[in-house]
Amino acid sequence: MRKRIIIFIALGIFFYLVGNQVDDYRLYQGSILAMYTIGLASIVLLTGYSGQVSLGHGAFMAVGGYSAALTLTTYDSPIWFVFLVAILSASFFGLIFGYAAARLSGPYLAGTTLTFAVGLPALANQFEFLGGEQGILFTVGSPPAWLGEEFSQDKWFFWVSAMLALVFIFFTANLLNSRFGRTWRALRGNAVAAELAGIETGSWKVLAFVVSSGLAGLAGAMLSMVLSLVSPGAFALTLSFSLVTGAVLAGVSSLPGVMLGALILVIVPEIADLVSRQLGDSEKIAAYLPGFIVSGLLVLSVIFTPNGPGENLRKHRHKKHA
Numbered sequence: 353m354r355k356r357i358i359i360f361i362a363l364g365i366f367f368y369l370v371g372n373q374v375d376d377y378r379l380y381q382g383s384i385l386a387m388y389t390i391g392l393a394s395i396v397l398l399t400g401y402s403g404q405v406s407l408g409h410g411a412f413m414a415v416g417g418y419s420a421a422l423t424l425t426t427y428d429s430p431i432w433f434v435f436l437v438a439i440l441s442a443s444f445f446g447l448i449f450g451y452a453a454a455r456l457s458g459p460y461l462a463g464t465t466l467t468f469a470v471g472l473p474a475l476a477n478q479f480e481f482l483g484g485e486q487g488i489l490f491t492v493g494s495p496p497a498w499l500g501e502e503f504s505q506d507k508w509f510f511w512v513s514a515m516l517a518l519v520f521i522f523f524t525a526n527l528l529n530s531r532f533g534r535t536w537r538a539l540r541g542n543a544v545a546a547e548l549a550g551i552e553t554g555s556w557k558v559l560a561f562v563v564s565s566g567l568a569g570l571a572g573a574m575l576s577m578v579l580s581l582v583s584p585g586a587f588a589l590t591l592s593f594s595l596v597t598g599a600v601l602a603g604v605s606s607l608p609g610v611m612l613g614a615l616i617l618v619i620v621p622e623i624a625d626l627v628s629r630q631l632g633d634s635e636k637i638a639a640y641l642p643g644f645i646v647s648g649l650l651v652l653s654v655i656f657t658p659n660g661p662g663e664n665l666r667k668h669r670h671k672k673h674a
Contacts, residue, residue, distance in 0.1 A: 386513035388614035394567035400605030402560035403540030408469030410592035416569025417576035442569020450561030473584030487583020
């Protein structure tokens with residue numbers, strides 16, 4: 353525990369120093385990196401530890417994003433309360449799907465969550481208070497006055513995002529190293545044996561879905577904060593696939609690898625933009641190349657590092673110290 357605290361404090365100092373040295377665009381990328389880190393942690397908890405596959409976690413992010421936007425625009429709530437509502441709202445939907453998860457497994461569960469991710473954007477278009485196709489434009493407000501007039505909005509978002517990522521990754525790391533994590537690993541390893549050992553498998557699966565959905569809802573609220581927009585297009589099906597891909601690339605059962613997976617997802621658009629410029633700045637290339645690169649990385653990872661580079665590095669480190 354003490355070593356983990358020191359590591360997270362060191363990371364906080366590092367992010368603080370970096371945030372004062374880079375421009376606003378890099379700060380924006382840093383906020384997106386923090387968002388993906390939380391989103392990937394939710395996949396690691398659900399799939400890597402409890403063994404439940406979700407292909408629709410972008411939908412839980414959408415629930416968190418819409419909840420945050422509605423809370424802020426309707427009640428002008430403080431930012432901490434906005435994030436709390438996002439977590440609780442997504443957790444509630446996770447509770448509903450968790451009961452389904454207790455009765456489903458494998459492709460049936462994956463298909464159910466995928467249906468949710470496909471249907472949610474269409475559902476959002478049917479309600480006027482959700483903003484339809486255009487979504488809801490909003491802002492979380494300017495940075496506190498005591499930070500000074502030169503303190504930019506992007507730096508403020510980066511500070512908030514980095515702090516949330518550190519706090520909730522620390523929370524998740526401790527949770528997965530506790531009795532909860534050990535029980536979920538037992539479920540993933542052999543659900544029948546776990547049940548014979550006295551573990552109520554259905555309740556533990558529901559709990560995993562609730563916690564994972566809450567993390568995804570937080571990530572969705574962070575994304576909507578950075579974009580100052582929540583709309584069906586911001587939470588498209590590709591977002592769910594990106595989360596799964598990032599988790600596989602980092603190691604779906606390796607929490608320390610989530611930052612690596614998040615970094616890959618942030619860098620890929622940069623590579624696509626560079627390549628499209630070299631090929632004549634084609635809009636079609638810029639639009640489709642990121643997905644192609646991510647898919648290619650996923651295929652290479654499955655072939656050469658089935659458990660993901662992050663998981664392989666962790667195993668190598670354990671063998672070295674064994």
